[in-house]
Amino acid sequence: xxxxxxxxxxxxxxxxxxxxxxxxxxxxxxxxxxxxxxxxxxxxxxxxxxxxxxxxxxxxxxxxxxxxxxxxxxxxxxxxxxxxxxxxxxxxxxxxxxxxxxxxxxxxxxxxxxxxxxxxxxxxxxxxxxxxxxxxxxxxxxxxxxxxxxxxxxxxxxxxxxxxxxxxxxxxxxxxxxxxxxxxxxxxxxxxxxxxxxxxxxxxxxxx
Ligand SMILES: N[C@@H](CCC(=O)N[C@@H](CS)C(=O)NCC(=O)O)C(=O)O
Numbered sequence: 738x739x740x741x742x743x744x745x746x747x748x749x750x751x752x753x754x755x756x757x758x759x760x761x762x763x764x765x766x767x768x769x770x771x772x773x774x775x776x777x778x779x780x781x782x783x784x785x786x787x788x789x790x791x792x793x794x795x796x797x798x799x800x801x802x803x804x805x806x807x808x809x810x811x812x813x814x815x816x817x818x819x820x821x822x823x824x825x826x827x828x829x830x831x832x833x834x835x836x837x838x839x840x841x842x843x844x845x846x847x848x849x850x851x852x853x854x855x856x857x858x859x860x861x862x863x864x865x866x867x868x869x870x871x872x873x874x875x876x877x878x879x880x881x882x883x884x885x886x887x888x889x890x891x892x893x894x895x896x897x898x899x900x901x902x903x904x905x906x907x908x909x910x911x912x913x914x915x916x917x918x919x920x921x922x923x924x925x926x927x928x929x930x931x932x933x934x935x936x937x938x939x940x941x942x943x944x945x
Pocket of ligand 1: 753754755756757758759761784785788789798799800831832835836837838859860861889895
């Protein structure tokens with residue numbers, strides 16, 4: 738990497754996504770990298786009473802939980818100076834105001850071993866958040882996801898699109914929590930028709 742590129746990369750704002758941000762960033766960015774952060778595990782332990790649920794039936798979405806032995810894979814997005822203000826304004830509304838997340842800074846390690854780690858902003862929901870739901874069995878989480886939907890669609894879509902991102906972009910990564918919940922939803926709840934292929938899932942969920 739040329740010195741100038743390296744300098745620019747270091748001075749850019751990077752945002753790490755590990756949930757809906759991996760498949761629906763919806764903010765302007767210059768480029769993105771697949772990779773991971775250490776010391777956190779991804780769990781469907783945060784409630785969502787807006788996008789994938791409502792006040793009566795909050796959906797379940799992901800957050801990060803500290804675990805020194807774990808790492809979480811996702812996407813880091815580079816936001817250039819001209820895009821920073823608008824992108825952060827958008828994410829603040831989507832993630833903080835409507836989503837209940839707070840921001841932390843983490844070290845992101847690119848999947849491409851030839852690239853150096855970089856600092857990234859990440860949105861995390863913590864247990865002191867009023868809509869934080871906390872741990873539950875895979876079956877309890879699956880049952881909740883199977884029955885919830887909100888302003889932007891069904892909670893199953895949120896689950897399936899994240900699982901598909903991991904299968905496509907991080908095929909070598911085992912995410913037992915994510916895939917066991919997906920299996921429980923797709924194989925246990927007949928109304929989901931035991932759907933298997935992505936196009937069937939898209940058909941059922943009516944998502945573009
Ligand atoms: N902060 C995580 C999770 C973000 C997330 O899933 N946020 C929800 C808010 S509760 C969201 O934006 N949902 C939009 C949608 O489901 O369409 C990430 O970096 O991806």
